[in-house]
Each structure stands twice: as structure tokens, then as C-alpha cells.
Amino acid sequence: KAGVTQTPRYLIKTRGQQVTLSCSPISGHRSVSWYQQTPGQGLQFLFEYFSETQRNKGNFPGRFSGRQFSNSRSEMNVSTLELGDSALYLCASSFSGTTGELFFGEGSRLTVL
């Protein structure tokens, strides 16, 4: 069974640009969550999608947005990038998202210059 796939794995952007990250969940999983990982703040919850609907949202500015498609694949977008957005962005999937048993991808490492 294929795991959670995130693309791209690495990317470099400059301030003010926007970026889109993609996540393909494990087949059959309908919940997709996104987390930001930084050395200073650790792992912080961004948002969760279930059946194409945002079910929960963390405390991030509106520049961070996401969506989920009918095949459960998800994308997150960050507009007007800031230096502080440099981080590892982790996607996690689960069948229902109700048990806390999440399956994580390897992440997309974003560097903002």
C-alpha cells in the first residue's frame, strides 16, 4: 500500500511569491491534515480536510489556505511568502481523522529567501 506522497520535496521561493504544495493520501483515507514544522515552534496544526470540507483550522493567517479534491488529494497554498514561512510542511492522512492515528508524508521543505 503506497504511503502519503508529498510534492515537491524541496523548493526555494523569494519573499512575496506564492507556493502550492500537494499531498496524495493513502488510498481510502478521506481525512488530510497539514502541519508546519519549524525548529522554534515545533509542529503546529494548519488545517484538516475531510470529504472536501475544511473541518478544522489552526491559528495561522489567511495567507495559508488549502483545499481537498474529490479523490481526497489535497493542496495547500501560501500567498505573499514571508521569511518566517520557511519550514517543513507535513501532510498526514487517516481514514476518518477521528482516532489521532495519522500517517505522515516525508514533507515539503520550503525555503523563503
Added chain:
Amino acid sequence: GDSVTQMEGPVTLSEEAFLTINCTYTATGYPSLFWYVQYPGEGLQLLLKATKADDKGSNKGFEATYRKETTSFHLEKGSVQVSDSAVYFCALSATDSGNTGKLIFGQGTTLQVKP
């Protein structure tokens, strides 16, 4: 709001030593508790979980007991191996967001095991 506090690392041990990584939590409800592990260059993997008070989660020689009276979920292993070197995260299922996939993570504890 909910929060998780882990002992700061790094923790450096010799192979076959006993491991304890402390984790305490604050929550308004009754969360499920988890330990996740992140090996170098990889995403997080669920190591073990406990869903109610006094439950003991175990996997790969690691154990943790859900202690409601002390709001703790300490991770232990009797004899660590070099292959256990990784970052360990304690987490809880957020109690303020209904039954969803939101987890609150601790800061992570880096474990280095030397041969």
C-alpha cells in the same frame, strides 16, 4: 487551550541503557495520547497510543501509561538500540475541536544512542 510539554533534549544514551522521556499535558477534556517518532529524513510515524486513563500503549519495546492523576504519558524502553536514535514527539488529540484529526504536539525530544 490544550498543550503538551516534553523534557528537553537531546538525550544521549549508551546502547542497552534504560530510556525515559517525560511528557505531561494540559487538556480540558479527555484526550487520547500518542507518541510519534521521526527518523532522520522521514515523516512522523505513530509509535504507540492510549485512549483512556490507565491504558498502556506499547510497541517495539516502548511503553507509555496514560496517567490522568498526574496528567502524564512518559515514554519508556528497557534497553535502547542505536536504531532507536530519532526525535520523539508526545501528542494529544485536541479536545476543543470535536472529533477531528487535530493533534497538539510537544516540542520533541532528540534521542541519540551510542554503540
